[in-house]
Amino acid sequence: MRVAVIGTGRMGKALAKTFSYNYKTVWIAGRNIENTKRVAEEIGQPSLKAATIEEAIAAADIIIPTLWFTDEKTFVVKYQHLLKNKIYFNISVPFNDTFEDLTLPYGVSAAETIQVLLPEVKFVSGFKNTYWVIFDHPIQLNGLKSDVLINSDDELVKKQVIHFLQPLPFRFIDGGGIAENRIIERMTLLARNISKREGFYPRVSYHIWGG
Numbered sequence: 001m002r003v004a005v006i007g008t009g010r011m012g013k014a015l016a017k018t019f020s021y022n023y024k025t026v027w028i029a030g031r032n033i034e035n036t037k038r039v040a041e042e043i044g045q046p047s048l049k050a051a052t053i054e055e056a057i058a059a060a061d062i063i064i065p066t067l068w069f070t071d072e073k074t075f076v077v078k079y080q081h082l083l084k085n086k087i088y089f090n091i092s093v094p095f096n097d098t099f100e101d102l103t104l105p106y107g108v109s110a111a112e113t114i115q116v117l118l119p120e121v122k123f124v125s126g127f128k129n130t131y132w133v134i135f136d137h138p139i140q141l142n143g144l145k146s147d148v149l150i151n152s153d154d155e156l157v158k159k160q161v162i163h164f165l166q167p168l169p170f171r172f173i174d175g176g177g178i179a180e181n182r183i184i185e186r187m188t189l190l191a192r193n194i195s196k197r198e199g200f201y202p203r204v205s206y207h208i209w210g211g
């Protein structure tokens with residue numbers, strides 16, 4: 001499976017970097033091809049290819065838009081026809097402008113809202129609780145890995161994606177169906193609020209302990 005990361009912001013760069021260290025070919029695409037090429041050059045991995053959004057979607061099996069929720073809604077409407085039969089990987093958390101709350105009420109998630117716009121797509125979500133800086137050091141000195149919850153209503157696709165992600169330096173956990181994002185997206189808000197108070201924002205992540 002090949003991955004295309006859409007967007008060249010904090011998460012776009014972090015994911016493109018991590019994927020390009022661990023897979024043979026990874027695509028990165030943004031609205032401006034010159035800027036995308038610059039970002040790919042900065043990352044400097046031969047496996048990372050800059051492309052237009054159309055080219056990246058066509059070349060990859062898993063598409064990861066790293067856009068804000070409102071922009072992502074526009075994105076899926078625009079590229080819906082190209083996304084058919086692809087695995088769409090949603091990472092958005094619907095933060096408001098001040099990052100102090102979410103724009104969606106309790107009981108509604110960004111993931112569910114995007115999923116209904118893409119009926120012919122294999123829909124997966126993940127990396128919602130992984131702040132961009134964590135990608136540089138996802139494992140603590142004591143060996144504790146940062147957890148990434150992967151969700152989908154399609155059990156087979158979820159298993160395939162979790163298997164595909166294994167080379168990355170995170171612990172991938174089956175987070176359940178897409179509706180669990182009502183909680184998972186709010187976990188990101190909670191992690192932000194706690195780490196702000198405690199003074200270690202944005203170096204914050206979850207590890208679900210047990211067993």
Ligand SMILES: NC(=O)c1ccc[n+]([C@@H]2O[C@H](COP(=O)([O-])OP(=O)(O)OC[C@H]3O[C@@H](n4cnc5c(N)ncnc54)[C@H](OP(=O)(O)O)[C@@H]3O)[C@@H](O)[C@H]2O)c1
Pocket residue numbers: 006007008009010011012029030031032066067068069071075091092093094095127128129130131132133
């Ligand atoms: N930051 C985190 O730690 C984190 C963690 C988990 C999940 N997320 C989610 O990841 C998403 C991106 O977060 P971020 O921090 O990476 O944001 P960001 O740094 O602001 O990057 C967003 C990217 O979206 C693209 N973009 C901006 N305006 C756009 C528009 N009007 N239409 C289409 N594309 C537009 C831009 O890429 P181009 O110029 O290349 O098109 C921009 O770099 C959000 O939904 C957030 O909730 C973030």
